[in-house]
Amino acid sequence: DFKKAALHGNVARKKRAEIYGDSRALLCVATGQMAARDMGLVKGAEAILDLSQFSMVIFDEIHQAKGNDCYVLMLEEIRRHFGGCKVLCLSATPAETKRDLDNLLYLLRGNDLRERVGLIKVRVDPQPKKMIKVPVPLSPDILYFSKKLYEVAVCLHKRALELSQPYPDIEREVRALLNGEGDSPWIAPENVTKRLVSQVRRSVQYRAWRDNLIEHIYAVGAVGRYWRYLLGTGKFFFLDRMGRDLVYAFKVAIRGERELRRPKLRRGSDNSWFFNMLRRNGELRPFIGRITAIYREVSEGSGFSSVLKASNLSELAIETGVSRSDLEDLKRGGSGRYKSGDALIKDIFARLRASLSRDAEWRDHPLTERIVDIVESHLRYDRAGSIIVESNFYEDALFISEVLGGRLGELYGVNFCTVAGSQYMGHRTARENIAGFAAGNFPAMASTTFIGEGHHIPGASTLIIKHQPHRASQLQQFRGRVGREGVGLIYNLLLPQGERAFMVNMRRLKEMQRLIDRTFVD
DNA sequence: CAGTGCTCTAGAGTAATGAA
DNA sequence: TTCATTACTCTAGAGCACTG
Structure with missing residues (x-):
């Protein structure tokens, strides 16, 4: 029993x-x-x-x-x-x-469990693995748009420098927020701007002056974040994240005033923080125009341009294909399909993403294009096994599988899928997708870091790493996931600025291998 | 009344990163 | 080499609305 x-x-x-x-x-x-x-x-x-x-x-x-x-x-x-x-x-x-x-x-x-605990070593990784380093140069259009964003940051930075002039200590720090010298320009990440802001709060007394300076510093950091999205992940991701921020700031009603907080542009109501701040500050208001102009230019020819054209959420929804009856349900107070404005925004952006990925003319970041190339050659030469594609972001992973479907799906008569953790995808769906992938229904599967641990995935022979993984141990886990039936291929896609991370990961991997090959039992 | 699905919050870990 | 900070991930748990 x-x-x-x-x-x-x-x-x-x-x-x-x-x-x-x-x-x-x-x-x-x-x-x-x-x-x-x-x-x-x-x-x-x-x-x-x-x-x-x-x-x-x-x-x-x-x-x-x-x-x-x-x-x-x-x-x-x-x-x-x-x-x-x-x-x-x-x-x-x-x-x-x-x-x-x-x-x-x-x-x-411990000290006293020595006899009671035994250590057993099991070899799980007998097949050889081949790590392939794939350098990916940035394309001219990405460089062009990132330069434009960088110019916006330069303007904000210049004014922040003027404002900080009476305080030499702070001026020195503000100067270091931006570095345009050499081949690779640099904008301080938000941990730096946050630290600087708390310093400003401590040392500047005159309030209106101080707040203005703080907002300029925050703005440099936030523009820097978009700049990083564009340079490191791609046009799609830039449009998606900034588009959501724009929608939150301008297309939905903002209830009540919010106190000044550091930008949290990820999700939830804080999404509107950055553009609300720009709107509130008379000096910063013109930058809304400059930033949206860049957005307009990047989104040209794609559905994402409607984010700027539509004047409210309903109009945007209609433009992206939400039916009027669904909208009515929303207005009636959540008895229909949508429970909240959040759900509607989520749906709108899913539609935008899907339509962009089907656009045959659209070319995203060289990283995305490289992934399509690799999967294409895998299918063309009918290589054994299937492919896992790893990205750090959920929306990006979805986009990759949809782009693969749009470009290769019909040509080769195949489908692709995505898996992610519980925050984005129910466990049941994820499990079904993995099972389908293992059964050979999908030649490639895009995934977030979720796939790293605890999943058995038979049949995978190839891994494409779009972003260097957060953990070297994750890389090691992946090595065990692919190529169980033969040689495993692991493609490390590398942007020029990603070299250091890659080298560090390789060193750790070697160190880890030494530890695994060690015998633990006394 | 139990189950389902969604949303939100709190709290954990890690790699990347830059500075000391 | 070490340290601090950020962004990202994941999970548990509570509340709510709906369903059979």
Whole structure:
């Protein structure tokens, strides 16, 4: 009479307590966060899980046990109070550095568990992997548009310098926000502008003057962010992110005044912060025109130009193909398809993205084009296995799979899919897509960093990395994902400015390989 | 009444990055 | 080499509206 239970946050706490107490439940599979919570290791959580009832705990992907991770909390608790409980830990990439490995070994052995915890080494990566470095030069149009954005930043910067003149310390810092010397211009990232702003708040007394200076500094940082999107990810991504910001600022009603905060242009109501600030400040208002002119030029010939033409959300929705009845539902107060303005904006941009990706004339960033080239040659020469494409951004991953579909889908009679984490895509959909990919329904799958851990993907032979991954361990995980049935090919697409990140990743990878090849057992 | 789907918040980790 | 900061990812959990 074998019984198993899956436990996660969506299972009610009362029910979880019941399952823990049920002697017929022989196997409980739980998320780490929830298990730590139920053990009472998280502040404010009541302990309902007593490990002395269990004879063994298995930790999968044990390399996550770092810092204050829930695995660390659980292992420390087991070491302190549950000596009789066996522990089995699994990982293909136990550590990135020797220090990480030593920390992990201490966590497992401690001082007194030495005899009770064994370490087992399993080779999971027997097939050879080929890492291919693909330098990708920036195209003239990207350079042209990024130069225009940079000029806007220069203007804002010049005025910020004037404003900071009475304060030599601050003036020096402001001067360093921009560097146009040499071949590669540079705009300070937002951590720099944020730090500078707090310094200004401390040292400048006269309020109106101070706020004006602060807003100029923020504006330099925000323009810098768009500049980075354009240069590093592509025209589509620039249009998508800035388009959303414009829509939030100008096409939806803004309720109430907002206090001055640093730009958070990612999602939610804060999206409108930047353009609202420009609108409020008389000196900055002309820059709205300059920035939207660049947006107009980049979006020329694509559906994204309607973002500027439409005067309100409804008009924009109609232009992008939302039916009038759907709009009526929205106006009636959410009883129909759309629950909020957010949902409508999301839908509008999904349509814009899809129509852009179907446009045969449109050419995006050289990175995107290179991905299409690689997938195309894979299909043309009928190479074995399928392809995973990795991007750092969800919208970008969607765009890639749609562009592939638009350019190659009909030609070769194939489809492509995307997977992402729970914030963007339900687990069920993601699981189905991965299963379809594994079954060979899709020759290529675009993904966010979500794919890095914990998914078994048979049949993948090739990986294309658009952006260098956040973690070297992720690269190592990927190496295990592709090429299980033969040689695995990994394409590292590299922009001129991405060289350093690549070299660092390669060095770490080598170091990690040495640690894996080590024998752990004494 | 239980299940589903959506939205929002809080909190965790990591790589990239630049400066000391 | 070390440190601080940012942007990004993920998850859990609560609340809400809807459904069968």
